[in-house]
Amino acid sequence: VxxxxxxxxxxxxxVGICFVLALGKVLFRDVxxxxxxxxxxxxxxxxxWQLEGNVQDAFDAIAREYEKLHPNVRVIQMRIPERIYPIWxxxxxxxxxxxxxxxxxxxxxxxxxxxxxxxxxxxxAKPNPYNAGTPLADVPWQSTFVDGMKGGNCFSTDLLEYYxxxxxxxxxxxxxxxxxxxxxTGSDTPPATYRELKKLCEKTEAFRTPRGDRITPIAGxxxxxxxxxxxxxSSLTMNLRQEQDILLNGDPxxxxxxxxxxxxxxxxxxxxxxxxxALQRALGQHMQTGFLQLSREDATFRFVQGRxxxxxxxxWDASSLIGQAPFSVGIIRIPYPTPADPExxxxxxxxxxxxxxxxxxxxxxxxxxxxxxxxxxxLHFLSSQSSNxxxxxxxxxxxxxxxxxxxxxxxxxxxxLDGYVGGINFSPSVFPDTARxxxxxxxxxxxxxxxxxxxxxxxxxxxxxxxxxxxxxxxxKRIANIRRFDTPIATRRLILLQDTDQDxxxxxYERMLESQTTQESQTYWLDYQLKELTAHGQTH
Amino acid sequence: LQKDRPRLCGIDFDARCKRIGFLxxxxxxxxxxxxxxxxxxxAVTVVSASTPPPDFLDAAAKFQSxxxxxxxxxxxxxxxxxxxxxxxxxxxxxxxKTEGNISRSAALLESVAATVPGxxxxxxxxxxLARIEEVHRKVPDRARAVERYETLLRLHPGSxxxxxxFVKMANILLYSQATPDERRxxxxxxxxxGRTLAFPPARRSFHMSMADAYARHGFxxxxxxxxxxxxxxxxxxxxxxIAPVLYRIARLSEATGNPVQAALFYNRLIDEYPRDNRVFxxxxxxxxxxxxxx
Numbered sequence: 001v002x003x004x005x006x007x008x009x010x011x012x013x014x015v016g017i018c019f020v021l022a023l024g025k026v027l028f029r030d031v032x033x034x035x036x037x038x039x040x041x042x043x044x045x046x047x048x049w050q051l052e053g054n055v056q057d058a059f060d061a062i063a064r065e066y067e068k069l070h071p072n073v074r075v076i077q078m079r080i081p082e083r084i085y086p087i088w089x090x091x092x093x094x095x096x097x098x099x100x101x102x103x104x105x106x107x108x109x110x111x112x113x114x115x116x117x118x119x120x121x122x123x124x125a126k127p128n129p130y131n132a133g134t135p136l137a138d139v140p141w142q143s144t145f146v147d148g149m150k151g152g153n154c155f156s157t158d159l160l161e162y163y164x165x166x167x168x169x170x171x172x173x174x175x176x177x178x179x180x181x182x183x184x185t186g187s188d189t190p191p192a193t194y195r196e197l198k199k200l201c202e203k204t205e206a207f208r209t210p211r212g213d214r215i216t217p218i219a220g221x222x223x224x225x226x227x228x229x230x231x232x233x234s235s236l237t238m239n240l241r242q243e244q245d246i247l248l249n250g251d252p253x254x255x256x257x258x259x260x261x262x263x264x265x266x267x268x269x270x271x272x273x274x275x276x277x278a279l280q281r282a283l284g285q286h287m288q289t290g291f292l293q294l295s296r297e298d299a300t301f302r303f304v305q306g307r308x309x310x311x312x313x314x315x316w317d318a319s320s321l322i323g324q325a326p327f328s329v330g331i332i333r334i335p336y337p338t339p340a341d342p343e344x345x346x347x348x349x350x351x352x353x354x355x356x357x358x359x360x361x362x363x364x365x366x367x368x369x370x371x372x373x374x375x376x377x378x379l380h381f382l383s384s385q386s387s388n389x390x391x392x393x394x395x396x397x398x399x400x401x402x403x404x405x406x407x408x409x410x411x412x413x414x415x416x417l418d419g420y421v422g423g424i425n426f427s428p429s430v431f432p433d434t435a436r437x438x439x440x441x442x443x444x445x446x447x448x449x450x451x452x453x454x455x456x457x458x459x460x461x462x463x464x465x466x467x468x469x470x471x472x473x474x475x476x477k478r479i480a481n482i483r484r485f486d487t488p489i490a491t492r493r494l495i496l497l498q499d500t501d502q503d504x505x506x507x508x509y510e511r512m513l514e515s516q517t518t519q520e521s522q523t524y525w526l527d528y529q530l531k532e533l534t535a536h537g538q539t540h
Numbered sequence: 541l542q543k544d545r546p547r548l549c550g551i552d553f554d555a556r557c558k559r560i561g562f563l564x565x566x567x568x569x570x571x572x573x574x575x576x577x578x579x580x581x582x583a584v585t586v587v588s589a590s591t592p593p594p595d596f597l598d599a600a601a602k603f604q605s606x607x608x609x610x611x612x613x614x615x616x617x618x619x620x621x622x623x624x625x626x627x628x629x630x631x632x633x634x635x636x637k638t639e640g641n642i643s644r645s646a647a648l649l650e651s652v653a654a655t656v657p658g659x660x661x662x663x664x665x666x667x668x669l670a671r672i673e674e675v676h677r678k679v680p681d682r683a684r685a686v687e688r689y690e691t692l693l694r695l696h697p698g699s700x701x702x703x704x705x706f707v708k709m710a711n712i713l714l715y716s717q718a719t720p721d722e723r724r725x726x727x728x729x730x731x732x733x734g735r736t737l738a739f740p741p742a743r744r745s746f747h748m749s750m751a752d753a754y755a756r757h758g759f760x761x762x763x764x765x766x767x768x769x770x771x772x773x774x775x776x777x778x779x780x781x782i783a784p785v786l787y788r789i790a791r792l793s794e795a796t797g798n799p800v801q802a803a804l805f806y807n808r809l810i811d812e813y814p815r816d817n818r819v820f821x822x823x824x825x826x827x828x829x830x831x832x833x834x
Contacts, residue, residue, distance in 0.1 A: 110603055111603055111604070114602035114603055114604065115602070115604065146815070147815060148815075150781070158603070159602070159603075246755055246756060247752060247755050247756075247764075247788060248755070248761075248787075248788050248791040248792060248795070249784040249785075249787055249788045249791075250784070250787045250788075250791070250817075250818040250821060251784065251817060251818065353817050353819075353820055355814075355815050355816060355817050355819055355820065356815055356816060356817045417815075417819070417820065418820050419820055420820065420821060421817050421818065421821065479675055479680075482675055483632070483633065483675045483676055484603065484633060486629070486632050486633065486668070486671055486675070486676070487600050487603070487605050487608075487629055487630060487632050487633040488600065488601050488602070488603055490629040490632075490664065490668060491597045491600040491601045491608075491626070491629060491630075492601055493664060493700075494597055494622075494625065494626060494629070494664070495593040495597055495601070497660050497661070497664075498593065499593070507777060507778065510740070510741040511741075511780075513704055513741050513745070514741045514744055514745050517704065517707055517708060517711065517741075517745040517749070518745065518748060518749075520708065520711050521711045521714075521715075521748070521749045521752055521753070522752075524711050524712060524714075524715035525715050525752070525753075525756055527715065528715035528716065531717075
């Protein structure tokens with residue numbers, strides 16, 4: 001026996017067997033995708049920053065329902081704290097590791113939307129298949145939402161495309177401790193008007209618990225207080241704002257209201273303004289001392305621990321507050337002064353409308369999704385009438401879909417439709433320096449030693465200057481934005497010159513052109529007015 | 541002679557023709573020269589007929605000008621006019637925005653307008669030369685922009701660029717310093733030219749700009765109302781939020797003593813935009829007019 005030859009043959013044979021086995025393994029390997037837990041199928045991830053109360057359970061319930069319908073799909077929810085969400089999302093998007101569905105809003109820019117998200121414009125024009133058998137069966141997906149997808153970051157006004165699908169909507173309300181209310185007033189009836197609210201606050205101030213503790217009437221913080229005092233100021237300045245409506249469109253721009261001020265058509269000493277601040281002071285007095293330095297958590301703890309009777313916040317806090325509070329939580333609309341109010345009545349038009357309340361908590365479809373069709377299908381499911389109903393039941397949040405009622409007890413969150421367009425508001429997004437001046441001096445108004453006069457004396461000297469500064473900055477920003485549109489508009493035109501059949505592109509081109517031209521008209525008007533003011537020495 | 545011989549797409553036609561004994565050298569030289577004159581038009585036609593939008597245009601359309609420029613540099617798309625025009629339009633928004641890029645863009649646009657006069661490309665180039673003066677220069681020169689728009693209107697009357705350029709020019713002039721007489725004359729001139737507009741976005745933008753300008757300059761409500769009614773009469777291909785316009789028409793109709801028209805537009809607002817913030821107010825105004833909500 002030639003041992004060498006035999007061993008060589010054995011070796012070659014072994015190599016051959018290994019090769020055949022490897023080949024077989026490759027040829028017959030299971031190419032079907034697997035979920036994270038090893039089952040065959042696909043995994044869909046969706047990320048959001050809504051850590052409040054039962055929202056996670058609500059999303060989970062919907063995900064499990066979807067998995068029942070589609071056993072080959074696993075749906076995973078990713079909850080990312082709001083504070084780190086923008087940085088986390090940017091990293092995921094740039095690294096192409098973003099989840100399939102991503103909540104859009106915080107930290108989102110036009111550039112990120114265009115680069116990392118799939119437009120849903122064509123999809124939202126078709127009915128949602130999961131609405132089959134409901135009155136919404138043949139309704140375009142877009143029209144199945146209460147606001148027609150106008151808000152909630154669903155539509156990009158820059159890109160003229162739909163990117164987000166909403167799940168809820170938010171209104172601002174006052175939450176109150178029912179048990180404490182009963183102890184303080186001997187009744188279950190919450191206040192319905194400003195006068196009743198004021199009386200309740202005074203009663204609460206005088207109240208002592210069996211241990212002799214004081215109760216704060218309204219838990220305030222730099223986050224929560226503006227929800228209530230800002231709205232009260234707005235309620236008194238509705239008429240004043242409408243008087244500045246030179247276009248008669250019923251909703252004058254903040255810039256037009258500011259220009260009107262600069263032209264001397266109204267002043268900080270106008271009764272609506274002074275009374276508005278007086279109203280803010282009257283209610284701010286019933287919040288805890290130093291509340292302007294406190295955070296959202298401080299105010300929430302105070303309320304949940306039963307040390308405050310009321311707190312103002314959005315519907316997004318409903319599940320947290322109701323879930324965490326060891327007492328029964330009631331919800332009321334912010335009580336405004338009525339026209340019969342002896343102090344403020346003459347300046348009141350009526351309640352502020354919430355008809356145009358936007359939807360929110362919207363999800364976009366990431367380009368990085370490995371299974372965009374499945375992700376889109378889940379998005380359809382998530383926003384169907386039945387899923388939204390389940391979401392509302394589990395989360396106590398408001399519905400975003402037409403025909404879905406708020407959960408029992410949550411009716412008070414429904415938007416108020418019969419009301420007037422709000423009053424004057426120097427929002428930080430339009431008037432950053434002016435808003436900072438107003439806020440930094442609030443202690444002069446709200447401190448126990450403060451007064452409306454002291455506040456106005458503090459802000460008046462610089463108010464005009466900051467308003468002008470903000471308007472000038474606004475003009476610069478607007479022109480920068482107008483410039484940005486030239487290339488996208490022109491490239492659409494170039495493409496259309498090559499191929500005139502691109503109907504969708506043509507409509508986008510025309511809308512962008514119109515929107516840019518309208519913006520220019522408004523910007524040149526502002527610029528012209530600012531120059532007029534300078535020419536007439538009205539800048540100081 | 542060899543050096544002077546023209547080539548088309550790198551092919552020496554004279555040499556080839558000689559080789560096959562087809563035509564006299566002088567004849568082919570002339571033919572090629574004529575052909576070369578038409579090359580830009582031919583190339584644009586061929587490119588437009590046969591290729592999908594290039595990736596650099598796609599990127600530029602998504603506000604990604606820097607990426608678009610990089611893609612354009614890599615692209616082998618042959619037509620020089622198309623490339624120059626694309627480069628010029630992309631350069632307008634390349635970051636960081638520099639005066640150098642804007643000047644390069646302007647030079648390219650001038651070249652395109654001179655190379656293919658009378659074409660849509662030339663109109664687009666002239667329009668953007670005006671836009672450069674209007675908004676892109678570090679120190680915008682709106683008076684120069686108006687001159688550029690006037691040139692565009694003169695050279696390309698009836699083109700889309702000229703029509704929208706006219707509205708942009710009107711916006712500049714309506715908000716520049718003028719005596720009351722000058723202002724009235726401006727409005728009269730714009731009214732006249734505005735009647736000739738055919739491009740729907742230009743017509744809508746024109747009517748909206750005029751309605752706003754009349755109101756802002758304190759002209760009688762009828763002037764604004766007329767333009768707003770003209771605005772809503774231009775057909776829309778898709779639903780848009782025109783609730784503010786409907787409310788405005790209703791209010792102006794009320795102010796000019798036309799309650800029937802006011803009621804009509806309040807009703808339209810209530811029916812078409814039930815979740816608009818103005819609906820409650822519209823209902824109340826409708827009630828005072830004695831009109832019934834349908």
